[in-house]
Amino acid sequence: MAERVVDRQNQYLRIESVTKRFGDFVAVDNVSLSIFKGEIFCLLGGSGCGKTTLLRMLAGFESPTSGRILIDGQDMSGIPPYERPVNMMFQSYALFPHMTVAANVAFGLEQEGVARPEIERRVREMLDIVKLGEFAKRKPHQLSGGQRQRVALARALIKKPKLLLLDEPLGALDKKLREHTQFELINLQEQLGVTFVVVTHDQEEAMTLASRIGVMNKGQIVQVGTPTEIYEFPNSRFVADFIGSVNMFEGRLIEDEPGHVRIRCDDLDTTVFVSHGISAAPDARVFVAIRPEKIEMTRGQAAEGENCVGGVVREIAYMGDMSVYLVRLDGGRTVRVTIPNIERHEERIVWDERVVLRWQPSSPVVLTQ
Template sequence: MAEARSGVQTLEPWNDPDAKPYIRIQNVSKKFGDFVAVNNVSLDIYQNELFCLLGGSGCGKSTLLRMLAGFENLTNGNIFIDGVDMVGIPPYDRPANMMFQSYALFPHMTVEGNIAFGLKQDRVPKTEINKRVKEMLDLVQLGPFAKRRPHQLSGGQRQRVALARALVKQPKVLLLDEPLGALDKKLREETQFELVNIQEGSGVTFIVVTHDQEEAMTLSTRIGVMDKGEIVQVGTPTEIYEYPDSRFVADFIGSVNMFEGRIIEDEADHVRIASDEAGCNLFIDHGLSTTPGAKVWVAVRPEKISLSREKPNGEENCTTGRVDEIAYLGNLSVYRVELESGKQMRVTMPNLVRDAAERITWDERVYATWQPSSGVVLTR
């Protein structure tokens, strides 16, 4: 999805050295007493982006969002929105609106009243308010519920009211704190696409905080992965998934098999790595600039490995083990293979044949292979 979006517009401002970032986060830190919640984060976000801050709980992503909204003061650094320094500007004067995780709808106001609230603060004329509230109600398909109170709505409807309330002011930036967190799985999946459509339609820059990697992959133009208050990697969903640059990112996004090894050969067009854990030499089809003998990790995604009963040709990227566990998921099966080194390896295989008898089964001896382009060498 994200690929299609950036592909159609051929718009990748983050790769364009002349593009001017819309939101500029410079060396931002936040300390609560001795605890460093956000540590020296610098990030450029461009107009019309749907940027996801992704990380586990306590990684500082929500704190960073709250600093953008103006609820937390910065210990260090600067935040610019559209060229304006935000330090010292209170939340009610910022061109950013937030959608809260709990939605924070005003319980004593109707749906209409909630959406109109922000416009009333700006003393927008009444006819204009009515018009814009109606537009918003149509956008989030809540027209018939205009006169209801929040407690008379379902979770999904509340979520849409919260979105409408934050969007109606046409902010420069919309900050969304776990926007889909309170919805059940099915509703969440539907709403993800709705959210992307609304973002594209409104032209507002979205910054979404989430702990759900699947959500981040579906929604975003780019993802910023956070860990312990720091941004670990920024990239498009494809970059983050296929080219993680650290063990943390590789492990956090999707599942991965990680083999520890040592470089034995590093040429311009290939690298060869010896790994006791994998039980074979690992061959990568591109060069690195490392010193031979350096300790590295090779990450291989489970879906890039194939299992077979017969020993395939070639010695490299080919290891052997015993099938320890199988999880049948319908469209694919997940195998847990115990290698000779004792390491557990995870492999997913599409269920191409219908007949279960033909499939690899428990305790069988299998060979696992993958392409030279599949492994990712990680140095940290």
């Protein structure tokens, strides 16, 4: 299996201050973004955040109200979709229902005027890659959902586009198939070396597929980073809240040193000690975000000290691989804690037990916006 080669020097796709308005509605708001050659870049956001509009502008179905898009150094303004070195895999797959699988895959090459024997050879090759060789003569309605998805992929990839755009590529598949397909998609991308831009609302999908993620909200890109960066170091309350679940506490900065900070939170009976510095005005209002799995829970009364609070278990949700606990703190706030179910017969903490919650000084993230 090939290693994914991401050329960080090559800003293959450059989106420069692109804005798109529909009447009064700003769908995409001054977005600038660089995507490197060979990477899988995920645009992640809720519905109506502008991610699909941005993708459609890359494909050429919409034109930016202002700003420009460059692919491999070439300005795309005014270039219609049928002349762009870009192909797209549609959310609905958009397979032509009146054509066979082979004819669907051949369609793009026919438009280029490639010779018939060459088309046939390349279609056969492509269908073998997506393991659909024996289905060439079938019509789309004679395929299962997973097979259709692979035909759509083959059809989009056969023209060797500089950029493959994928709109919710796994959205129409059921959960089991989705996981399997995710890894297939990554393998294929590494094998062919095509740059992928994926649009999705599913954070799990984004996390597994992407080399980098751009989180979008209200038409703007709010954070760009690797999956780990996005999850572990969200730069805003929106991102922290949108990706995974998080416990958020409002507080005031009481000590600000280059190597650590201390924060007094209104809802916590303890000060939060964080072992990394932040850039904020002294005395500023800040938010402390702690992921549920980073909190350690033990039976007993709370001890004095930092990063340590006491509470009572109010709700337990058993999820199989882990359990979610909702703990009511003595101050009144409810905190979410997840505990992996490592042993089958361990004595689990149950309802109404008094517990102590602790976390490492490196765990909290301090957010100023």
